[in-house]
Amino acid sequence: MKHFETGSEMGRENTLLRATLENMAQGVAMYDAEHRLVTWNERFVEYLDMPVEFLGTDKTFSDYIRYLGSRGEFGPGADIEVELKKRLALLDKSHTFERLRPDGTVLEVRRDPVPDGGFIAIYTDITARKEAERRLREDEERFRATDAASPVGLIIVSRDDGSIQHLNPSFVEIIGRDSSELLGKPAVSLFADLEQSAALAAILSGESGRRTEFRFDRNGESCCVMISLADLEFHGNRSVVASFVDITDRVRAEEELKKAKEAAESASRVKSAFLANMSHELRTPLNAIIGYSEILVEDAEDRGDDASIADLGKIQSAGKHLLGLINDILDLSKIEAGRMDVYLEQVFLSKLVSDVKTIVDPMMGKNDNRFVIECPEGIGSLRTDQTKLKQNLINLLSNAAKFTKGGEVRLALSRCDDENGTKRIRFDVADTGIGMSDEQIGKLFQSFTQADSSTTRNFGGTGLGLTITRHFCTMLGGTVEVTSVPGKGSTFTMILPDQVAKSVAHAPAEPRVTRRIDGKAGMRILVVDDDPAVHEVLSATLSREGHEILHAYDGDEALKAMRAEPPDIVTLDVMMPKVDGWSLLGIMKSEPVLQGIPVIMLTIVDDRNLGFSLGASEFMTKPIDRARLLGLIKQFSHANSVVLVVDDDADVREIVRQAITSEGLVAAEAENGRRALEWLDQNETPTLILLDLMMPEMDGFEFLDRLRCRDDTADVPVVVLTAKDLTETERAFLAERTILVLSKSAQPAGSLGHAIAALAERGAKSETST
Amino acid sequence: MAKILLVEDNEMNRDMLSRRLIRQGFEVVMAIDGQQGVDMASVEKPDLILMDMSLPVINGWEATEKVKANPETKHIPVIALTAHAMAEDREKCIAAGCDDFDTKPVELPRLLEKIKALLARAD
Numbered sequence: 001m002k003h004f005e006t007g008s009e010m011g012r013e014n015t016l017l018r019a020t021l022e023n024m025a026q027g028v029a030m031y032d033a034e035h036r037l038v039t040w041n042e043r044f045v046e047y048l049d050m051p052v053e054f055l056g057t058d059k060t061f062s063d064y065i066r067y068l069g070s071r072g073e074f075g076p077g078a079d080i081e082v083e084l085k086k087r088l089a090l091l092d093k094s095h096t097f098e099r100l101r102p103d104g105t106v107l108e109v110r111r112d113p114v115p116d117g118g119f120i121a122i123y124t125d126i127t128a129r130k131e132a133e134r135r136l137r138e139d140e141e142r143f144r145a146t147d148a149a150s151p152v153g154l155i156i157v158s159r160d161d162g163s164i165q166h167l168n169p170s171f172v173e174i175i176g177r178d179s180s181e182l183l184g185k186p187a188v189s190l191f192a193d194l195e196q197s198a199a200l201a202a203i204l205s206g207e208s209g210r211r212t213e214f215r216f217d218r219n220g221e222s223c224c225v226m227i228s229l230a231d232l233e234f235h236g237n238r239s240v241v242a243s244f245v246d247i248t249d250r251v252r253a254e255e256e257l258k259k260a261k262e263a264a265e266s267a268s269r270v271k272s273a274f275l276a277n278m279s280h281e282l283r284t285p286l287n288a289i290i291g292y293s294e295i296l297v298e299d300a301e302d303r304g305d306d307a308s309i310a311d312l313g314k315i316q317s318a319g320k321h322l323l324g325l326i327n328d329i330l331d332l333s334k335i336e337a338g339r340m341d342v343y344l345e346q347v348f349l350s351k352l353v354s355d356v357k358t359i360v361d362p363m364m365g366k367n368d369n370r371f372v373i374e375c376p377e378g379i380g381s382l383r384t385d386q387t388k389l390k391q392n393l394i395n396l397l398s399n400a401a402k403f404t405k406g407g408e409v410r411l412a413l414s415r416c417d418d419e420n421g422t423k424r425i426r427f428d429v430a431d432t433g434i435g436m437s438d439e440q441i442g443k444l445f446q447s448f449t450q451a452d453s454s455t456t457r458n459f460g461g462t463g464l465g466l467t468i469t470r471h472f473c474t475m476l477g478g479t480v481e482v483t484s485v486p487g488k489g490s491t492f493t494m495i496l497p498d499q500v501a502k503s504v505a506h507a508p509a510e511p512r513v514t515r516r517i518d519g520k521a522g523m524r525i526l527v528v529d530d531d532p533a534v535h536e537v538l539s540a541t542l543s544r545e546g547h548e549i550l551h552a553y554d555g556d557e558a559l560k561a562m563r564a565e566p567p568d569i570v571t572l573d574v575m576m577p578k579v580d581g582w583s584l585l586g587i588m589k590s591e592p593v594l595q596g597i598p599v600i601m602l603t604i605v606d607d608r609n610l611g612f613s614l615g616a617s618e619f620m621t622k623p624i625d626r627a628r629l630l631g632l633i634k635q636f637s638h639a640n641s642v643v644l645v646v647d648d649d650a651d652v653r654e655i656v657r658q659a660i661t662s663e664g665l666v667a668a669e670a671e672n673g674r675r676a677l678e679w680l681d682q683n684e685t686p687t688l689i690l691l692d693l694m695m696p697e698m699d700g701f702e703f704l705d706r707l708r709c710r711d712d713t714a715d716v717p718v719v720v721l722t723a724k725d726l727t728e729t730e731r732a733f734l735a736e737r738t739i740l741v742l743s744k745s746a747q748p749a750g751s752l753g754h755a756i757a758a759l760a761e762r763g764a765k766s767e768t769s770t
Numbered sequence: 771m772a773k774i775l776l777v778e779d780n781e782m783n784r785d786m787l788s789r790r791l792i793r794q795g796f797e798v799v800m801a802i803d804g805q806q807g808v809d810m811a812s813v814e815k816p817d818l819i820l821m822d823m824s825l826p827v828i829n830g831w832e833a834t835e836k837v838k839a840n841p842e843t844k845h846i847p848v849i850a851l852t853a854h855a856m857a858e859d860r861e862k863c864i865a866a867g868c869d870d871f872d873t874k875p876v877e878l879p880r881l882l883e884k885i886k887a888l889l890a891r892a893d
Contacts, residue, residue: 283853284780291786291790291875294790295786295790323875
């Protein structure tokens, strides 16, 4: 791309110049005095995207500018003649400017006049440099914004002279001084207080990566920051950036927590000491009251002073009652403090029973009760804590004596080994007394709660006895349960293992197992709650329904119990120490063995959506509505879903029964409507009724009519299974009273199982939701 | 009639129990601390000792051990009397050589039965 004269000398120089031009990183264009383009290199063509045919000595600088302008190089709508004039005016001296080309590249253009007129233009592509500058600028802006908005205080201090290079608004705020004027000053002048400043300066001169807690006085307020150091190069200086995080609130909260913990511990110590002292201080005068009143009774007896005997007897029995109360409270506080120890020894049952009889005989006499003991010969012994077992028996028997008048109290002992082969002794204490309602039973094992408040009025007692009894049973690895009919009497059943497992004796918090002994098929339900009262209530409610209850008091225990033997249903408290209910639910749903177990969340906080999203099956808020809980459990329990099959054809009944039982449901059969009604009289309402229409004695239509008139069965879902061709009227009748009509010919009875199971489940659900 | 040594530091308890035992026809001698109890056991040669456990000078367990270590007195049955709160110390009582124990406050009929049983065994 050149237009030079030829000739050997000139030719060599030209070749040299050519080579120089072509090897330059810049685009070069030279114009003569008439502004004609005389020489240029490839880069010039490339940078300006010049068509080759346009270049040549016949073109002037003006032509070339006009051409570029016409191509839009100077931006849309630019006036070409104005642009040209601007450029021509500059040509008599050296100048440099930047040009942004439409394709985004940036060229630096430098034009220098040459001595014989004309000029040279040099084009440099500075796109990359411009981009780097832009990035740097953005970084700086970002830093400035972050620096200003960050709650973390930042200060940059020179490593060389300790001067403050930079500080951000949060730093100023955290330090509590208007330190903007401190820029450039030494870091030791950050505080007015010299000691404080020196301490901070020492921290700031620490190694990179160090984290230090620094306490200082902020205008009279005691504050605390966490200072982290990191080396950095700042404006070419070796510097350190220190970040200040205000942890005053956290530190304060921690201190308060520590104080609260210490206060609680000290309160607990005080309580223990108080109880120990109380036991001594209260007992000593009581001792005198009881002892001297006894002496006075004996004296009065000698004198034949009957009037005094009665009054002295009242003093004595009031004293004994008070003593019993003190002993109970002490026992309970010891149990609660985990300081009640278990002493195991071989206890011979016949001896134990005769000891107990001596003690309770006078109580039996007081209410004219017969006391019957059934203790099989050769019942032998068990290894347990004699004192606690005896106390339990006396407690149960004295309760029975107290609530029974002119009736019978029976103590029956028997051996009952459980399914794991563990040898157990069963103690039944049955009375013919006033009995209790279900509601009263629910409250029975709670501290200071008797069956109802009138009980205390009429029968006295501390309300602690059964709580202690239950605790003792647990400590001995056993259980105590009650069945009762109001007006008929109550039976307390205590079951203790032949041997107390070491772990039970020393760790009463192990998951406890309450078993129903009547063999009714129930669910294994794991109750997870840190509140023992919830365990008591649920145990009472659920075990009466024949369910087996497992207990766990925190998430860890629950997981251990579930992994050992997965339960059928889990009831889960949300608020627990250590692992909370949500976390536990999360863990369960991530374990293949546990994820299928239905979980009923029991909670004070109604966080239904969170519960369902985590996979909870059902949700209940405390206080627990027992009827609803039972409904829910029934819903999860196939074992309790009974389907009544009403059909006169024994073969059909058999096929359907098989289909039903293969789905884990229970089938009941009746051969006609009348029989079905009889069955309903004697049994609990089934989950579903499968009904044939054409039957002898009472057909399906009449049965449906009667069924819907009964209170207990008005809502039972009915599925009709018929071979009959139905009339419009019949269809309408059935549509009102049944949920589905299946044709026997269209639907082989054997394939019904799954559909029936689904219907039964739906039926159970709608039952519980009403 | 049988002679009972009552070792008890609390005056009121001593007074009550001694009066009731005397009323039951026992001869009662008393000591007010553990050491005195040990000494009186060998001097008085009682048929039975009722020993409180929390005693001054030497406590009831120690006193019982001394009584049982002395060939002259080791045959004398000892009933330990402990406060209800101390019931868990009964193993300690047995370990110290007590023949039986009872809790305070004393229920006289129960204590009498224990006394009679031990005296009958000693005969």
